[in-house]
Amino acid sequence: MKELTLKQIADWCGGTVAPEYETVPVTGVESDSRKVEVGDLFVALRGERVDGHDFIPSAKTLGAVAALVSRPSEELPCVVVESPLRAYGEIAKHYREMTGVKVVGITGSVGKTTTKEMIASVLSRDFKLYKSEGNHNNEIGLPMTVMNMPEDTELLVAEMGTNHPGEIAYLSAIAQPDYAVITNIGIAHIEYLGSREGILREKLDILRSSLKNTVGIFNGDEPLLWNVRDKGTHKKYYFGIDNPSCDVVASGIQELDDGMRFHVSGFHHEFELFVPALGRHMVYNALAAATVGLAMGVKPETIQNELSIFRNTGMRQxxxxxxxxxxxxxxxxxxxxxxxxxxxxxxxxxxxxxxxxxxxxxxxxxxxxxxxxxxxxxxxxxxxxxxxxxxxxxxxxxxxxxxxxxxxxxxxxxxxxxxxxxxxxxxxxxxxxxxxxxxxxxxxxxxxxxxxxxxxx
Missing domain, CATH: 3.90.190.20 (Mur ligase, C-terminal domain)
Structure with a gap:
């Protein structure tokens, strides 16, 4: 993270800081008191069972130089705000704007994390890249991801999850994706989002709440997504298997013992892809990654090489x-x-x-x-x-x-x-x-x- 001062941070999130602490330098932001490093701003979040304010002394012991709080502490210099969680998001939003990094944002009902990993693989040769760790895709995980970017980061690949209305809009306002990927529209979290149409509205906020020139990368085999192709002013590219009108299309799919092999057509390129993972859904994930890569000028040979050695993360397939x-x-x-x-x-x-x-x-x-x-x-x-x-x-x-x-x-x-x-x-x-x-x-x-x-x- 690039060094900030407490005054910068307070200005960004609408907080207050005592004048004598305005020039205190901050070199990191951390909300987990166990992971604080020297020079960090500790974000005192309040959860259902624990209150981060109780861990300010622990954070100080590990080297925190200040705390983002809703009530002042005598342990450390403080930036006082109404909601540390919302302030964390505001700080991340302004930091992303300050750095000027390109952002690829990924959402969808299923396949977000695998698609994120594939996209990161495809782009890693051409950009100094940082990506969301694990599934850090919520109102805590996304700001954490943004603030953890190394100083020389050129491109951020960020996952965005939701299970309640308004969450994608909030996360997209923080990340401001240049490329917005929607993997599919299923029925995960339908309990809170009401219907597949409600899920669609929520996912489309990744475009509506982003930059005016954000490019959409959508699954064209999903009718709900295909039907919005002419709506709004954002440019959209579609990938698919069954819909030949998509910009990037997979054909000749073979399920082998060790993975999926298929032909890709799109962006005036024709090439073969092999992904060492089984299932038609993995073809869609790879197509999303290939579409992002082609849209950003990555050579087909690079896409081939990176996806051929792809390995999934965590407990996913x-x-x-x-x-x-x-x-x-x-x-x-x-x-x-x-x-x-x-x-x-x-x-x-x-x-x-x-x-x-x-x-x-x-x-x-x-x-x-x-x-x-x-x-x-x-x-x-x-x-x-x-x-x-x-x-x-x-x-x-x-x-x-x-x-x-x-x-x-x-x-x-x-x-x-x-x-x-x-x-x-x-x-x-x-x-x-x-x-x-x-x-x-x-x-x-x-x-x-x-x-x-x-x-x-």
């Missing part, structure tokens, strides 16, 4: 061998679209053993929850040999699987992780392929770890 079985670890989150895609990957993996789906609840679906869990069960009946579920909503997944043709003895629901693991340990064997997936709150990575630990004993 990792496929590996363990104890004679193939594990598909996809535990970070789950919605109907991503779960359907994951089941497709399960079905595509070649094996002489069983295909086992271990699924947790898909949360935040509101009144669509019962129907969507049932629908996923019907799909699982065609893609898996054995279905084991966990969570109150997933009882409907089992019902859907049985009505879809799966034998009741191969579709079971469990109330605890321990009971599920006990059954999985009994039913799983060598050469089996096992998918683990569920919403973040279901902690399906714990089920996976318990299962693997038991097998290694």
């Amino acid at each position: 990792k496929i590996y061998e363990k104890n004679g079985m193939t594990i598909i670890e996809d535990c970070y989150n789950a919605g109907p679209e991503s779960t359907e895609a994951a089941l497709g990957v399960l079905a595509s993996v070649k094996t002489s053993g069983k295909r086992i789906a271990v699924l947790g609840d898909m949360l935040e679906l509101g009144n669509r929850s019962s129907a969507e869990h049932y629908r996923i069960g019907r799909i699982a009946a065609q893609k898996a040999d054995l279905l084991l579920t966990y969570g109150a909503h997933s009882v409907r997944t089992v019902t859907g699987a049985i009505t879809g043709g799966m034998s009741p003895k191969n579709a079971e629901h469990f109330d605890t992780h321990e009971d599920l693991v006990r059954m999985l340990k009994m039913r799983a064997g060598e050469a089996d392929v096992i998918l683990f997936k569920g919403s973040r709150g279901m902690k399906m990575e714990r089920v996976l770890q318990m299962f693997l630990d038991d097998h290694e004993k």
